Amino acid sequence: MDISFALTGKGYVLVAADTTAARSIIKMKSDEDKIKVLSPHLLMAFSGEPGDTVNFAEYVERNLRLYHIRHTYPLRPASAASWIRRSLAESLRSRSPYSVNLLLGGYDTATHTPELYWVDYLGTMTSVPFGAHGYGSYFALSLLDRYHDPEAGLEEGLAALRRCIDEVSKRLVVSPGKYKVKVVDKDGVREIEL
Amino acid sequence: MSIMQYNGGSVIAMVGKDCVAIASDLRLGNQSLGISSNFEKIFAMTERTYVGLPGLATDVTTLHEQLRYRLNMYTIKEERTMEPETFIHLVSSTLYEKRWGPYFIEPVLAGMQKTPSGAFRPFVASTDLIGCINFAKDFVVAGTASEKLFGVAEGLWEPDLEPEDLFETISQTLLNAVDRDAYSGWGAVVHVITKDKVVKRTLKGRMD
Numbered sequence: 001m002d003i004s005f006a007l008t009g010k011g012y013v014l015v016a017a018d019t020t021a022a023r024s025i026i027k028m029k030s031d032e033d034k035i036k037v038l039s040p041h042l043l044m045a046f047s048g049e050p051g052d053t054v055n056f057a058e059y060v061e062r063n064l065r066l067y068h069i070r071h072t073y074p075l076r077p078a079s080a081a082s083w084i085r086r087s088l089a090e091s092l093r094s095r096s097p098y099s100v101n102l103l104l105g106g107y108d109t110a111t112h113t114p115e116l117y118w119v120d121y122l123g124t125m126t127s128v129p130f131g132a133h134g135y136g137s138y139f140a141l142s143l144l145d146r147y148h149d150p151e152a153g154l155e156e157g158l159a160a161l162r163r164c165i166d167e168v169s170k171r172l173v174v175s176p177g178k179y180k181v182k183v184v185d186k187d188g189v190r191e192i193e194l
Numbered sequence: 195m196s197i198m199q200y201n202g203g204s205v206i207a208m209v210g211k212d213c214v215a216i217a218s219d220l221r222l223g224n225q226s227l228g229i230s231s232n233f234e235k236i237f238a239m240t241e242r243t244y245v246g247l248p249g250l251a252t253d254v255t256t257l258h259e260q261l262r263y264r265l266n267m268y269t270i271k272e273e274r275t276m277e278p279e280t281f282i283h284l285v286s287s288t289l290y291e292k293r294w295g296p297y298f299i300e301p302v303l304a305g306m307q308k309t310p311s312g313a314f315r316p317f318v319a320s321t322d323l324i325g326c327i328n329f330a331k332d333f334v335v336a337g338t339a340s341e342k343l344f345g346v347a348e349g350l351w352e353p354d355l356e357p358e359d360l361f362e363t364i365s366q367t368l369l370n371a372v373d374r375d376a377y378s379g380w381g382a383v384v385h386v387i388t389k390d391k392v393v394k395r396t397l398k399g400r401m402d
Binding site: 085086088089092093118120122123124125126127128131137138141 | 201222227229230232233250251252255256259295
């Protein structure tokens with residue numbers, strides 16, 4: 001089961017996802033990147049049905065890239081999130097719906113604000129200060145209720161994220177070993193080693 | 195569990211003296227797990243028409259976008275704004291269009307209706323998920339706490355409340371009803387609509 005977390009801080013959004021690719025009870029891979037870079041200031045952590053996830057993520061990636069090429073500027077986070085939500089909502093009532101859950105972290109370069117959207121496979125979307133998907137959400141959401149600070153610097157944000165990961169490792173029976181962490185801020189997207 | 199209860203949330207609308215009020219909670223959940231305490235379900239459609247869309251959250255957004263589109267097309271073609279009574283019929287036909295695969299939403303509408311004399315009269319209505327309209331003289335409720343809302347509203351509401359008293363009545367009704375419902379709550383928002391202004395207030399509620 002995939003686990004992903006995301007949280008906002010002062011001028012940045014942190015997105016983390018585990019790196020295991022499993023089939024049934026077998027780990028097939030332990031360095032899978034489940035966070036896609038959609039545009040210079042937009043990240044998307046995806047989880048759900050294997051196969052659907054990568055296919056949908058690439059579909060979104062190529063469409064946002066096409067928008068960027070056609071208009072010379074990328075979609076802003078709120079608009080991108082809206083378009084992605086609609087894709088999922090339309091897919092839900094189609095013959096073969098995607099079952100993909102998302103965390104969209106972006107930095108709006110026009111208003112200079114970090115933005116985070118929680119999206120599920122039904123097409124439910126909401127703007128949140130922090131969010132999580134998978135079994136990790138049962139631990140992370142309550143931890144972040146206590147320790148999240150929207151005005152925290154990057155180091156404090158990473159400390160809060162580490163707490164979530166440590167708690168999952170400690171309490172979850174089938175906990176993943178490794179996580180990939182990416183951050184988006186005014187300078188764009190980069191990967192962080194925990 | 196029914197799909198109508200999957201995300202939780204409740205809405206209520208009340209008639210007052212030359213005013214109406216509409217209020218909702220702010221919770222978005224996945225069954226018993228709370229996801230967001232800032233999920234608004236009430237949308238301003240025109241200056242004097244507000245609609246609350248409790249139910250499945252994906253359809254809250256989809257239906258809001260759909261209604262906004264149809265309302266905008268009407269406004270452009272007719273070169274006038276839509277009246278609340280017309281709007282509830284638009285809501286009804288939009289929902290009935292999807293009779294055999296419905297949007298899982300039970301809309302609640304509150305607005306000030308223009309009368310032939312040019313005055314305004316309060317108007318509230320609601321529909322079920324396939325668009326059967328309920329025109330009410332006093333109040334309408336919908337969502338996971340609807341049974342509780344009916345009970346409290348039946349006890350607290352009285353005719354011809356002034357805007358300030360109506361605000362107090364609808365706020366107390368909503369807050370006390372959602373405290374008895376696990377799927378609603380986490381804060382609330384209230385809109386009081388009069389003929390020339392709308393006052394929006396955000397309420398603190400129990401966060402458990």
